[in-house]
Amino acid sequence: MDVANMSPAEIRQLIRQNQLIRPTSGVANGFTQANLAILKKELAFEFLLFCQRNPKPCPILDVTEPGSAVPTLVAPNADLRTDLPKYRIYREGNLVDEVTDILKYWEDDMVAFLLGCSFTFEQALLKNKIPVRHIEENCNVPMYKTNIPCVKAGRFEGPMVVSMRPIPQKDVVRAVQVTSRFPAVHGAPVHIGTPAVIGIDDISKPDFGDPVPVRAGEVPVFWACGVTPQAIAMHVKPELMITHAPGHMFITDKRDEEFAVL
Template sequence: MNFADLKPSELRREIRAGCWRSPTAGLAPGYVQANLVVLPKRDAFDFLLFAQRNPQACPVIDVTDPGSPVPERVAPGADLRTDVPKYRIYRQGILEAEVTEITAYWREDLVAFLLGCSFTFESALMAAGIPVRHIEEGKNVPMFITNRQCVPAGIFRGPMVVSMRPIPVELVVRAVQVTSRFPGVHGAPVHLGNPQQIGITDLSKPHFGDAVSVRPDEIPVFWACGVTPQAVAMEAKPELMITHAPGHMFITDLKDEELSIF
């Protein structure tokens, strides 16, 4: 079976059945992928405010009703407890487990947030002739914790996480133009070039995901990343936060162009 050819609902069915447990980059081209954050209702408003204050790192595309695992706006009939390839469970800021479903963890007071993911604009990058190295190399995108602090809200505070894609020098401006069309999935890069300026000392040692090759004619380009809430969880230490495992996204029924501004 060629998973890349499946529609979002078909992919979610395969994920629910345990047939896909890998990163989702390159799947469902043309459809929006999303980061997942699940919190108790008592922390949900603080997180919504945090996301509103940090829209580039945490662009909200859907929020469920308390106790409901169904993202009615972006994938009616889906189940956020089973339709993500891998999840992470954080308690008091400590990573407790990585699991393949969260049915046993689900509670009636839980609220799920879906945040735009940069995997969404990768189809547009490739259509513009811009290479996406982690897809070429069959890896997860490299992600790094930076020295840039998010704007705090309530209990939530912490550093921005970025994803990195090496881009040929002559295509950097085009990459900025292409991704700027998609503010709902992180938009334009937050940094170009020297990684040390944002606190990254070694591109071969990402905090999340896999290292990828950077060629002599390329520069590293960094986009805000929806793994930011996981770094925030480690610092803010909420009672419980459930997330996707980095790179293992929820695939929605939304088309990319629905989040494009032009």
């Protein structure tokens, strides 16, 4: 299957039928991907406020009406209960299940948040001849908890999660320029270089995703990551929170360039 050039609707149909269960980097190229966080209505306002106060890790693309699984702004024919390759279920901050649909977990007072994903700007990096290591290695992007605190909102507080891509030294400035054009999907890096400065002791052991090699002449570059809500869930321990499995994103109908700035 040429998943790179399929339409979002075609990809979502394959996912719904459990025919595509894999990280979505490099899937439906040119279309914006999104992180997912689902909470009960009683926590939705506090989480919305948290996202507004932390736009780098949690840039909002869409929020559903309570009880609706349809993201009307970015994919009005989709169903967020079935259209991601893999979901994670957290209860009281503990990961209790990983599933390919959430039909049995869905409740009529749930609100779903779609947050921008850095997979969106990877095509822009590639077009600028900047390599993306996890695509080359056919694995998930490495993600790390940091010592960078998010701005507290209500009960929601905790550390930022970042994704890492090794960038050739000669391309670092260009990588910053390219990704800065996409503030709705994390934008410019939050850190460049020494991982220990942001609390990462061992870059070969990511908290989420897969490790990738950082080769001679390359610099580890870190972007804010939409997996941050999962770290927050572990910290805040809400009764129930549903997220995407790291790297297994929702494919919207929006093109990447719709979220770019000049």
